[in-house]
C-alpha cells in the first residue's frame with residue numbers, strides 16, 4: 001500500500017471493526033488502525049481488501065482479527081518490497097503511468113501552445129520513457145522506467161523518428177507492426 005491507500009484501508013478496517021465488534025474509544029481504534037496499516041503496508045491494497053472480505057466470511061465471530069490473522073489471508077509472494085537502490089515513483093507519477101499504460105501510451109491530441117507551434121496539435125500525445133534508469137512502481141510492485149507525456153517539439157521529433165524508422169524498415173516488418181488504420185507514414189510531421 002501507499003499513503004494514499006489509507007482511505008480504502010480504513011474502509012476495510014472499519015468493516016472488520018463492525019463485524020467483529022472492536023471495543024474502545026475512537027482514539028483507541030485510530031491507533032489500532034494505524035498499527036494494522038503499518039503491519040499490512042508491504043502488500044497491495046487490493047489484496048488487503050480481499051483478505052478482509054475473507055476474514056468476514058471465515059474468522060470466529062466476536063474475536064477481532066490480529067494482524068497475523070489478516071496477513072495469513074494474503075498470498076506471501078505479494079509482499080514485495082522496493083529494492084533499496086531504486087527510486088520509488090511518487091503516487092502522482094505512478095497514477096499517471098498506470099493511466100498512460102491503460103491507453104497504450106497514446107493520449108488525445110493537445111492544443112497547448114507548444115503543440116500548436118510545433119504543428120502537432122492534431123496528433124495523439126505520446127507517453128515515453130524519460131530515462132533508462134529503472135524505478136519502482138509502488139502500485140504494481142515492480143520495476144519500471146520513469147515516463148512522461150511529451151508535447152510540442154519533443155512530440156514532433158517522436159513522430160519524425162517513428163516515421164524514419166518505418167521508412168527504413170523492410171516491408172515485412174511494416175506489414176506486421178502496422179495495421180491499416182494506423183499507418184505512421186500517412187502525413188507524419190517533420191521534426192521541428
Ligand SMILES: [Zn+2]
Pocket residue numbers: 110111112113114115151152
Ligand atoms: Zn500539448
